[in-house]
Amino acid sequence: MTATRQPQTLFDKVWDAHVVTRREDGAELLFIDRHLVHEGSFHAFNKLKEKRAKVRRPDLTIGVADHYVPTRTRALSEVAPDIAGMIRQLDDNCRANAIRMFGFDDPRQGIVHVIGPEQGLTLPGLTMVCGDSHTSTHGAFGALAFGIGASEVAHVLLTQTLWQKRPKRMRITVDGATAPGITAKDIALSIIARIGADGAQGHAIEYAGSAIRALTMEGRLTLCNLSIESGARCGMIAPDETTFAYVRGRPLAPAGDVLDGAIAAWRELTSDADAAFDRAVLLDGKDIAPTVTWGISPEDALPIGASVPDPAAMDDASRASHVREALDYMGLAPGQALDTIRIDRVFIGSCTNSRIEDLRAAASVLAGRTARVPGLVSPGSHLVKQQAEQEGLDRIFIAAGLDWVGPGCSMCVGMNGDLVPSGERCASTTNRNFKGRQGPGARTHLMSPAMVAAAAIAGHLTDVRPLLRSAS
Amino acid sequence: MKPFDRLTTSACALPLASIDTDQLIPARFMKRSRADGYGQFLLHDMRFDETGAPRPDFPLNADAAKRAEVLVTRRNFGAGSSREAAVYALVDFGFRCVIAPSFGDIFASNAVNNGLLPAKVSEADAEEILGLIETTGAAVTVDLHDCLIRFGNRNYSFTIDPIWQTKLLNGWDDLDLTLSLSGDIGRFEQRDQAERPWARLPDRPD
Incomplete structure (x- = not known):
């Protein structure tokens, strides 16, 4: 190594370690360390069959059933045939290609972006891809991970x-x-509101600063998960002791001398002090309040103390037109205080917020209280579910009046039939408040698990902080 | 893949921002095989009401839209889910080019992999083109060599990554090239295994 080496970002260090070759036009061929496939990958397997081709590295390919899996039964025979067919199709494709599989009947099954870290598939410095835009989640470890x-x-x-x-x-x-x-x-929604849903298009994000360092691994996973909602294909956080401690002892992670060598290599995975970034954004942690969305794009987010914006007061005609369309779909009036918006149901789950710390945060608010609306709590994996049950969290959710169900993508995307009925309003820990995302005509408000729990108790959006004080 | 060179056709105006891929193809229609076609589901919940009847005022339901091969829309088109079915729906409906001020990164990449041109223009130009379609309904020419859009006697330049431009102009599929580089990949794998022993996965117990 010479003293004249160009300072590099974390992103470039991981990228450079994976370049197989470079084309004249500047495109680079990247080697992929982990390829996660789910039910939606059938188009790709069909292409493989057309070409009568084989999977080059089945050992680096991992199948996970999550998008279509039922959350209220463990028997596929009780599920609509077209949905059961999607799950069986993944099984068949993985078996035919000798791919490691976390199928519907596996006790370790769960949402792909939850079980990757949980099983030790996700490691610092890896390249990881999956046919799912929230693959950015794995960047929390300092992996280069993106949806395809x-x-x-x-x-x-x-x-x-x-x-x-x-x-x-x-x-x-x-x-x-x-x-x-x-x-x-709240940090993620504040970032997206600041830079816009397309603010990071064409960019790889690195999250830095003391508020990020202070996050647990699960908090970092939530933050990186939402990178795609600001337009970035990937978001990364430099690995540190928090990361190494999380990886240690995971079933598929390296161990012993190999792990020691890995950690030594992973310590190099930070942006050099004078590395150049094309764009820098700075937020002050103390300015961030509990944040909720009011519209139909994750950028339509505001602190809970704010009011629904008024398109008539906007100079930007295009923005005003978007706000009018959003308010029309959401059934909201300009100027309405956000904490007066009544809800019909709640959902706690998804690759964004279904890990044990998320469930603990929601349960601590709900403990000893009753939800005014129905709702679904879907842990991110069977192992998360098991742990929550050992801690008695399931009993808190059930006593509050919510349904405690199995793991999967569930009501975030509605593919398995867990839908918000048309016209209903759902306070949700998920990642997208797009029109119809949780079902045709469904209205989604995104927020943290604790904020969803507070909304369930109040029957309307509300600031969770007074509830935290009275609980303690 | 069919090369994209120059296209003269009519354009359909969809003056909405942030049309995400969940709008382009609602999740419940994604179980079918590609061969069965996705065009009928394009923007399904915007095009049709709850009873399945076409909404007469929705731009894609106009007679002219059925012949249009260019879609003009507002910023952040194709944000969200990585579902390539969103591109299948556009292509199967008959579109070969989408003009917008910005695109979701994964959508744009999927578009190019299916021969659909994501042509990026400034917000001001997008608004002007949307206005022209409303008032004149003029035919449009999209020229990928020169990155130009011609509307009557007006010209608008668009941008596209040069790598994607070359790929679309030639109708290239990356796969054939990569398969020819199998030896390079093998050499990388060998070297990498020695350098990063921690990156491999343990053998499966079964």
Whole structure:
């Protein structure tokens, strides 16, 4: 190593370690360390069959059933045939190609972005892809992880590589201590509101600053998960002692001398002090309040103390038109205080917020209280479910009047039939408040698990912080 | 893949921002195989009411839209889910180009992999083009060589990553090239195994 080496970002260090070759036009062929496939990957497997081709590295390919799995039964025979067919199809494709599988009947099954870290599949410095935009989640470990489409899934199955153009780099720094009751979800929604749902398009994000360092691994997973909602294909956090402690002892993670060597290598995975970023964004941790969405894009987010915006007061005609469309779909009036918005149900789950700390946060608010609305609590994996039950969290949710069900993507995307009925309003720990995302005509408000729990108790959106004080 | 060179056609105006891939193809329609076609589900819940009847005022339901091969829309088109079915729906409906001020990164990549051109214009130009379609309904020419959109006697430039431009102009599929580099990949794998022994997965117990 020479003293004249260019300072590098974390992103570039991981990227460079995976370049197989570079094309004249600047595209680089990246080697992929982990390829996660779910039920939606059938288009890619069909392409493979058309070509009568084989999976190049079945050992680095992992199948996970999550998008279509039922959450209220463990018997596929009780499920609609077209949905059961999606789950069996993944099983068949994985078996035919000798791919390691976390299928519907596996006791370790769960949402792909929950079980990756849980099982030790996710490690610092890896490249990870999956036909799912929330693959950005795994960047919490300092992995380069991003969502891909079906053509790219087929390309990875066949070659274990992808042609990519190096994106620009953006650093989002959140410094200073956040107030009590503020979670990674509030940080993420505040970032998206600030830079816009397309603010990070064409960029790889690195999250930095003392408020990020202070997050647990699960908080970091929530933050990186939502990178795609600001337009970034990937978001990363430099690995540190928190990361190494999480990885240690995971079933599929390295152990012993190999782990020691790995940790030594992972310590190098930080952006050099004078590394250049194409764009820098700075937030002050103490300014972040519990945040909720009011509209139909994750950028339509405001602190819970704010009011629904008024399109008539906006100079930007395009923005005003979006706000009018959003208020029309959401059934909200300009100027309405956010904490007066009544809800019909709640959902706690999804790859964003279904881990044990999320469930603990919601349960601590709900303990000894009753929900005014129905709701679903879907842990991120069977192991998370088991742990929650050992801690008695399931009994708190059930006593509050919520349904405690099995793991899966569930009501975040509604593919398995867990839907919010048309016209109903749902306070949700998920990642997208798009029109119809939780079902045709469904209205979604995104927020943290604790905020969802508070909304369930109040029957309307509300600041969780007074409830935290009275609980303690 | 069919190369994209120059296209003269009519354009359909969809003056909405942030049309995400959940709108382009609602999740409940994604179980079918590609061969069965996705065009009928494009923007399904915007095009049709609860009874399944077409909404007469929705731009894609106009007669002219059925012949249009260019869609013009507002910022952040194709944000959200990585579902390539969103592109299948656009392509199967008959679109070959979408003009917008910005695109979701994964959507744009999926589009190029299916020969659909994501042409990025400034917000001001997008608004002007949307206005022109409303008032003149003029035919449009999209020229990928020069990255130009011609509307009557007006020209608008668009941007696209040069790598994608070359790929679309030639109708290339990455896969054939990569398969020819199998030796390079093998050499990388060998070297990498020695350098990063921790990156491999333990053998399966079964």
